[in-house]
Structure formats: structure tokens, C-alpha cells
């Protein structure tokens with residue numbers, strides 16, 4: 001692990017404040033990834049299904065979650081979208097017992113290995129036991145506020161997958177890393193840590209979440225997101241396999257909302273979204289899920 005959580009937390013907050021104050025970073029990335037439209041038959045290839053996750057983070061009460069679940073149960077959702085919500089651990093059982101089976105459940109974290117004398121932790125076996133099918137790992141808030149590093153995240157990923165808990169594997173660069181032209185380097189390093197630990201990618205979704213876009217209202221432009229998604233897919237092609245590159249969904253997260261989702265969804269390599277704040281409002285989250293229709297039009 002890196003520095004102490006408290007200093008990490010304050011420097012992270014400083015960065016977030018800077019990101020809010022600063023204009024979006026000029027695009028400094030090298031356009032070294034070829035457009036591979038010819039290789040991907042439709043706007044979304046691979047496993048085919050658009051994927052939308054709602055990361056509720058450390059939000060909610062029994063009452064507010066009950067209201068949100070009612071909104072989601074009442075929503076009309078496009079059928080060809082995989083939908084997952086990630087409540088705080090303590091409400092997973094409530095959500096599991098009240099939410100339509102149409103939507104799967106994710107945890108926001110998991111212990112690195114088998115359960116036991118690990119105070120305050122939750123194991124992958126326990127997630128599986130209560131019917132929680134997914135876990136989000138490598139989220140920037142756990143990397144930069146809690147201090148989880150690549151190796152720790154990779155081990156968690158491997159263990160969760162070994163217990164048949166599917167993985168939403170987050171990556172993403174800080175604002176200063178983007179401004180220094182290091183976006184690809186940072187994302188590829190984070191990808192390598194996953195690749196070193198993962199042997200079967202069938203149950204993995206990659207979430208590109210630029211840290212400067214998370215919770216700031218500064219969404220990446222569709223071009224900025226597409227550029228990184230295409231680069232990550234090329235990285236998978238070179239470093240894992242062409243099959244994994246074309247079948248693994250790469251979703252975007254960071255200030256996605258009901259108004260900006262359609263333009264993002266049109267991009268070839270954006271296979272869905274990981275949504276924070278807007279996933280706490282049922283109708284908005286439903287609009288984001290249903291932005292798959294923009295993808296179909298773009299195809």
C-alpha cells in the first residue's frame with residue numbers, strides 16, 4: 001500500500017477540487033491507436049450486451065434505498081442491457097430481497113482471500129452466499145483515498161473470480177497524469193496488474209473512470225473516452241488475446257448522466273457505463289440504461 005490514508009485523502013480532495021476548478025485537460029494523448037471499425041462488425045462487438053452499473057458508493061438509508069428499488073422495479077428497461085447495482089454492503093440483502101431479478105447485484109469491495117480472522121472484511125464466499133454476483137474493484141476512491149495498490153487489487157480480482165464473483169475492474173488516470181500525457185501509461189499499468197492475476201476474462205468488465213471526471217460534473221468528451229477505450233482494447237489484443245480484446249466490455253464512468261449518456265453510448269468502444277451519482281435517481285438511471293438505443297442507431 002502507498003501513503004497513509006489521511007494524507008491520501010487530503011491530496012485526493014485537493015486534486016478533486018483542482019479538477020472542478022480547472023477546464024478539462026486539452027487532449028494530449030497520442031492518437032496511436034488505429035480505428036478498428038473494420039474489425040468490429042457493429043458498434044458493439046464481443047459478448048454483445050451493453051452493460052450499465054450503478055455504484056451507489058456510501059450513500060443511502062433503508063428508506064431511500066427502498067424508494068430507489070421501487071423506482072427501478074417500475075422502470076421500463078431495454079432488454080438487451082446487462083444491469084447491475086452496487087449498494088453498500090449493509091444494504092445488499094435488502095436490495096437482493098426487494099429488487100427485480102432483472103437487475104444483478106454487485107459489492108463495492110471484497111476481501112483479498114478466504115474469510116477468517118479479518119475484522120471488518122467481507123469475503124467473496126460470503127458475497128456468493130447471499131447471491132451477490134459482482135464486485136467492483138480498483139475504484140479510484142479505493143486507490144486514492146484508501147490507498148489500495150495495483151498488486152492488492154490484482155490479488156482481490158483473482159480471488160473473487162475464483163469464487164465465481166464477476167468483476168468490474170476499474171482503471172483511470174488522475175488529472176495531473178492526463179495533463180502530463182501519461183493517461184495511456186497509467187491505464188496500461190493498471191491493466192497489467194489485472195492481466196497478471198486474471199486467467200479467464202469471461203467474467204470481467206473493464207470500467208475506464210478518469211479520476212478527474214468522477215463526481216466532478218466534468219464528464220470526458222465522447223472522443224476522450226473513445227480514445228482511451230480503443231487504446232485499452234488494443235492493449236488487451238496485444239497483451240492478452242484478440243478474442244479477449246473483442247469480447248471484453250469496456251464501460252465508461254465519471255459524471256455520466258441522463259443528458260450526456262446518449263452521445264457517449266454512440267462511440268464504438270464504449271460498451272456501457274458505470275454510474276455514480278445519477279444511479280441514485282431511478283428515472284435517470286433508467287435513461288442511462290436505455291441509452292443503448294443510441295448505440296443501435298449509431299451501429
Ligand SMILES: O=C(CO)COP(=O)(O)O
Pocket residue numbers: 055139209213214215216217253254255256274275276277278
Ligand atoms: O465513480 C463513479 C462510478 O463508479 C462515477 O461517479 P459519478 O457518476 O458520480 O461521477
